[in-house]
Amino acid sequence: MKKERNYVDKTHTFGSVWSFVMLLVLLTVPLIFCIFYNVWPSFKEVGQGLLPVALMFYPTAIIEIVAYTPLLGTGGMYLSFTTGNISNLKLPCALGALDTAKIKSNSEEGEVITTIAVATSAIVTTIIIAVFVLALKPFIPKLTDPDSLLAPAFKQVMPALFGALGASYFSKHWKVSILPIVVLTLIVIISGSIGAGVLIPIGVVVALLGTLALYKLKWL
Amino acid sequence: MDFREDNLMLVLGLIVIAFILAQSVTFLVRALKRGNELGIAKSTMKNTMIQSVLFTITPALAIVATIIALTPALGIILPWIRLSVIGNITQETAAATAAIEAVTEGGSLALPITDEKSFATVMWVMTLASSLPLVILPLCLKRIQHGMNKAMNKSGDSKLTDTLAAAAFIGLIAAFIARALAGTGTITTEADGTLKNNYDGAGLLSVATLVSSTVIMLILSKIAEKKNITWLSNFAMPISMFAAMGVAILLAQVLPEDLAYFEFRPPVVN
Numbered sequence: 001m002k003k004e005r006n007y008v009d010k011t012h013t014f015g016s017v018w019s020f021v022m023l024l025v026l027l028t029v030p031l032i033f034c035i036f037y038n039v040w041p042s043f044k045e046v047g048q049g050l051l052p053v054a055l056m057f058y059p060t061a062i063i064e065i066v067a068y069t070p071l072l073g074t075g076g077m078y079l080s081f082t083t084g085n086i087s088n089l090k091l092p093c094a095l096g097a098l099d100t101a102k103i104k105s106n107s108e109e110g111e112v113i114t115t116i117a118v119a120t121s122a123i124v125t126t127i128i129i130a131v132f133v134l135a136l137k138p139f140i141p142k143l144t145d146p147d148s149l150l151a152p153a154f155k156q157v158m159p160a161l162f163g164a165l166g167a168s169y170f171s172k173h174w175k176v177s178i179l180p181i182v183v184l185t186l187i188v189i190i191s192g193s194i195g196a197g198v199l200i201p202i203g204v205v206v207a208l209l210g211t212l213a214l215y216k217l218k219w220l
Numbered sequence: 221m222d223f224r225e226d227n228l229m230l231v232l233g234l235i236v237i238a239f240i241l242a243q244s245v246t247f248l249v250r251a252l253k254r255g256n257e258l259g260i261a262k263s264t265m266k267n268t269m270i271q272s273v274l275f276t277i278t279p280a281l282a283i284v285a286t287i288i289a290l291t292p293a294l295g296i297i298l299p300w301i302r303l304s305v306i307g308n309i310t311q312e313t314a315a316a317t318a319a320i321e322a323v324t325e326g327g328s329l330a331l332p333i334t335d336e337k338s339f340a341t342v343m344w345v346m347t348l349a350s351s352l353p354l355v356i357l358p359l360c361l362k363r364i365q366h367g368m369n370k371a372m373n374k375s376g377d378s379k380l381t382d383t384l385a386a387a388a389f390i391g392l393i394a395a396f397i398a399r400a401l402a403g404t405g406t407i408t409t410e411a412d413g414t415l416k417n418n419y420d421g422a423g424l425l426s427v428a429t430l431v432s433s434t435v436i437m438l439i440l441s442k443i444a445e446k447k448n449i450t451w452l453s454n455f456a457m458p459i460s461m462f463a464a465m466g467v468a469i470l471l472a473q474v475l476p477e478d479l480a481y482f483e484f485r486p487p488v489v490n
Binding site: 029039041058064096125133160163165169170184188193210220 | 395
């Protein structure tokens with residue numbers, strides 16, 4: 001029993017150190033770019049871009065952390081939140097692995113299995129993306145040229161992506177989906193050029209409030 | 221050379237990727253060792269790894285498609301970095317769109333960023349927007365787990381938490397759906413003074429693509445579920461996405477140009 005607690009405690013320390021290292025690495029990227037090109041955006045310029053995005057992402061990040069904690073285990077949490085793509089990749093991998101291995105998530109065996117699943121997924125994703133990016137790099141300008149045969153497809157990547165992504169969410173949570181889609185479409189009809197940065201926080205607030213209302217009414 | 225894709229950006233990208241791989245490998249090795257100590261069968265751990273590889277391949281290709289979508293504005297390296305660390309498809313697209321709109325006049329994902337300062341601003345915005353979990357987790361995860369274990373023993377209403385997390389995503393997705401249904405397109409002024417329609421507003425193509433993608437996804441998921449076809453269930457999302465993009469290409473080829481590129485509202489000059 002003592003050893004089990006030690007493993008999870010050590011995982012917390014291990015994960016915290018890696019989170020700190022990755023944070024430094026991430027911040028170093030724009031910093032080195034700024035030093036190399038000697039361009040320094042002001043706090044105001046960064047703040048203007050960051051504010052609408054932060055209004056959306058920061059509450060979502062907190063909700064996600066709370067929601068995924070019981071599912072991903074300690075190691076899986078630290079690794080998933082560093083490597084990203086949780087709902088579409090890490091979570092299905094972890095849950096699938098637990099299901100196949102017939103192991104409960106709230107056990108130390110579950111902790112080990114979810115970490116193996118998330119780590120494997122992170123390695124494979126990183127390699128696939130790197131190979132495709134480096135291999136496709138020379139062809140990208142030709143593929144995305146406005147006169148190319150593929151141009152209409154690239155113009156429509158967003159509807160194609162969010163249609164498929166939305167389908168699984170909407171079919172599972174159709175009651176929750178109706179209100180934000182209707183409200184946001186009405187807003188866009190009124191103001192067609194409204195930016196995604198403004199629209200997204202509105203969508204999230206509407207969806208959250210709608211969900212709470214449905215919960216109170218016991219319609220969920 | 222394009223500063224968005226020069227050797228500096230490439231080296232920065234490779235450094236980030238090396239760190240991600242190092243972290244993932246150390247977590248994997250540590251878990252495998254602990255699994256051996258706990259007596260978990262080697263075959264169980266091996267199957268977990270194989271299944272995870274299979275689960276991962278297709279969504280990873282969808283991520284590549286998102287990187288390509290962000291490429292016209294940001295080049296390929298920054299989206300590569302952002303989609304490899306913390307980022308996910310929906311968040312990075314939203315962050316890039318909001319950042320570009322904030323820092324460039326009339327900028328959009330379809331237009332290249334041409335000055336280093338705007339690009340640096342977008343880099344900072346995308347990085348800061350996604351970094352919060354790296355601060356919260358070391359500070360709070362232990363406490364959250366402790367509190368959650370207590371609360372779970374008490375009430376057990378995890379359904380509301382799950383639905384709220386899903387609702388946040390639905391709100392985000394709804395923003396892009398609303399734009400595909402009713403958004404106004406843009407016209408930009410070229411360097412030589414001519415006006416260029418970007419055909420990025422809601423119209424026949426955007427709605428046809430959105431509907432095709434949704435319907436194909438629903439049909440494939442249903443078939444996969446009914447017939448219990450695991451590979452189809454894993455591949456349903458990228459298949460739907462690429463098939464819907466195929467529909468857009470097909471419509472653009474077979475319909476008269478006026479109809480194919482018809483938009484519901486006149487585009488506005490930026």
